[in-house]
Amino acid sequence: MAAASSQLPPLPDEGAGGIYRDADRLSHALLAAFTAGISPISLLQAWQDWLLHLSTSPGKQAEVSAKAFEKLARLSDFLFRCGLGMGSATPTITPLPQDRRFQHQAWQAFPFNAQQQAFLLSQQWWHNATSGLPGVGRRHERLVEFYSRQILDTVSPSNFPTLNPEVIDKTFRKTGANFVTGANNLVEDLFRLIDGRPPAGAENFRPGLEVAATPGEVILRNELIELIRYAPMTETVKHEPILIVPAWIMKYYILDLSPRNSLVRYLVQNGYTVFCISWRNPDGDQADLSLDNYRRLGVLAAMDAVEEATGSGRIHGAGYCLGGTLLSIAASAMARDGDHRFASLSLFAAQVDFEEPGELGLFVDESQITLLEDVMWAEGTLDQRRMAGAFQMLRSQDLIWSHIVHEYLLGERAPMTDLMAWNADSTRMPYRMQSQYLRQLYLNNDLVGGRFCVEGRPVHLEDIRAPVFAVGTETDHVAPWRSVFKLTYLLDTDIDFVLTTGGHNAGIVSEPGHPGRSYRRLSCRHADIRPDADEWAKNAIATYGSWWPAWVEWLMRHSSREVAVDRSDAAGGSKAICAAPGRYVLER
Template sequence: MLASSSMGMSPISLLAAWQDWLLHLSLAPGKQAELALKGLEKIQRFRGFLAASAAAADGRAACITPLPQDRRFAHPGWQSLPFSAFSQSFLLWQQWWHNATTGIAGVSGKHERLVEFYSRQVLDMVSPSNFPATNPEVIERTMQEGGANFVAGFQNLLADLTDHLDGPPDGASDAFRPGHEVAVTPGEVVFRNELIELIQYRPATGTVKAEPILIVPAWIMKYYILDLSPENSLIRHLVGQGHTVFCISWRNPGREQRDVSFDDYRRLGPMAALDAVQAITGSATIHGVGYCLGGTLLSVAAAAMARDGDDRLASLSLFAAQVDFDEPGEIGLFIDESQLALLEDVMWSEGYLDQRRMAGAFRMLRSQDLVWSRLVSRYLLGDRPELNDLMAWNADSTRMPYRMHADYLRQFFLNNDLAQGRFRVGGRAIHLEDIRVPTFAVATETDHVAPWRSVFKLVHLLNTDIDFVLTNGGHNAGIVSEPGHPGRVYRLLSHRDGQPHPDPDGWTASAPKQPGSWWPAWTDWLDRHSSGEVAPPPMGRADAGYAPLCAAPGHYVLQP
């Protein structure tokens, strides 16, 4: 009941953070005096701004500018009085609250980040951009359309409420159906167990690289993020470059999978898939590719294989994948003992965690873009953004089994067992340092799920050659970055084993930006780590127990 009313977040955890902050602030007269002085300084700055704006012909004087990612006040109307006064006073007030919630002696780092984060959420609610009377863009649209924008906004509101009352959709939008508009790269399901379907894609070239590719996507998402529309499908791109590609499609678990463990995901996922790929292609080695949580799982599998002398991996490619969770970013704000106790109770009751229970937390990470700007756009301006394939995929959510997700959150996010050498597979500890295969890692600059500095720790943790790419974009859009995508740039680090380890901020300050998609750089890297070309393997192999079962995208991806 508590989880239902709090969007799956623990109010006990939040209360403890606010209490820690308030009690220590009350015992810090020096900090109180500093805040009073800063408040007076901001009042003086605002008075100077008003005077300068009244005297300036164009009214463009400013005493504070928004952060680069803050686009709420980009409309030209915000440059003129009285709207410039609204935005400037709000930004000054926002800056003061940042000072008030940080730098207080005695407050734990976790609680400080929580209080600062939630104070931003409250301030975002009262931003002048959210109200029609104080938003010049809304006023301008209302005058142009005679109020028709509010009629359209009310219709949008009714449609959204109807969708909510009718319950969640069974899958993606009718405009982007897996197997029809998206996930259309030709292939066959060649293996199925209680947890995965393995898809083998048809070759598009006369010869293929000798080593096949196995893709392990995250189980928290449908696999076709990597096979969206034909023009931005990473899988289609790989097939077109002469690679034999296999991809795991995870089952959408229900109550009956409540006791499936993290190790079951390793054993029935990448390990079972490696057996199938090797049996079908006859290749001694395979390129392993992991995305997000799939990359974490693949790293666990690779470390266990290295420990056990299993040398079937030719290389590792890890996209937006963390193995060290000491600095997981703002998503880590929602992971502590109190939060896990709440989630574990919910999952024990239901048998799984529906991703929608954490949707509120994920939206809060980018509330300006995912909550308030959408409210203004849909309900005040009356706009209804056109759905694209990435948005449709994002709505096609999945569930996480009780035992597996509890194991994952506690052992990785809370205890950081993998990076600390405490994670056990088969009763014995595994160590990331044992991984010796060449590795290609990709991180994205504005990733709120796997922050790029956290992903960069792969360079320090793996004792092997690592090529690291930092590309612009977010957790999903930065990975779905096809050649020709406008505005894409990336940095590339080639770190050889034995070289001094670079500092992430020092590296980004000196590394040149390269225009375009990182996909060609990755496929060139794969080519350098391939042993030549061979004839395409058969689609499945019946004599080895891997006969084609059905056409891609298979059945599991269509499960509601």
């Protein structure tokens, strides 16, 4: 490893400044421990930009003052109507569709409806004040608007036991027992956090037993991956196997959860030979692993093993999230070099163009990346828990405040699910790889710009000729569907794009029979004109149900024939190292 890494390009400021730079790194690493890994300088710059431009914009000041008087007048009118005996008067403002804090019927009665209306009007005014200010950078405007929303969420009346009618009602009915239960929940959660244990109930979802339980064998293990080959469940299988490349930011079994919602099991049951990469959870000794190591030791090593195990020179590649981004890079380099082993590519919630990365992009700028690099320099890796605060703030109403209200004020433990348990099973990311990923892809967008190099030469996405099946999810905060949709513009090949209901994880784990699921589909041949994303979404016809059957049907059209299963070698045979799910998935 050391010999290979010596030829890698240095990271920014690597080796520069000596002891002085090291002192800065240690200082920044210490700072990150108190800020959940978020750069306070980046945040202060955004607020400074907004405040300075607001102070020199009398027109905007007059506008927000007028808006304030307007909101006050609307609230006064509502209170007046309530005072006339209309306790459940028609509200002057309604919560956004995704805001579920005020759904309880008691919020519609006085005085709780007045508190709700005052809060929602204040929230609307802050949006008016923080947006549309000339001169403020687009990213700074979004940061200020985002953080003002987070600050307001902390003072929502739903968060206070004396202002929340649902909590008041529960307290009277339980004579305060809900607070005792809530206190016990809080103490248990704090001890689990201190001890580094998963949240309550996660112990009921153990890899290899309740989750990641599809039968199979590990047939390859190197310093970065284990490759799992799943045992067939049919008498014949498609000639072309499927290689799944999951994201390395979490454990692989998001695609092999419980038997009822395992995408891996679904594929095997439909007659496919399935292989899946299980990434190692790196430690400080592997800090020098690069993005190219993930390509070579991950995707390419797995493809060689799949070809050897099956004898098929054509492979269906499927990548989820960051795994889809890595798969796109590998496929581009292979196409450039005349390697055409991919029979098709399937990319689930995967971005290649990071110009519009969504709200997660608010946390990526030079200041933020430097802070994270210094944390990784000190520790060798980036622990996912350091960024947990940033991810939770993207959906703070659901992941923070709703959790506090239900678990600690109402005393109601939400039942643990397989998806929730998986989400708590975090991994670390090595210093060099994560820095390259953030700088070259997120910050500089080098892949789309033709500046991303593999083995010293740039790669181009348009070199890919394998047909592509891309999936975006409607409420994705990590890989917004419009960003994923850009694949239809960037790839010069046949592409099917599916937009499914759900978020980044739940939209992909969307098994047949899942209630409330639907999807819209666009099929483009390589010479077709690609439509505008929003125009297409508005006019596309929704199909109710899971998108999984549509994908399997698409895979079938791009598979050549069926072959009989050789039971003697169906699950790795003599090359099997151990039973699935292997060793790496159990590493902490």
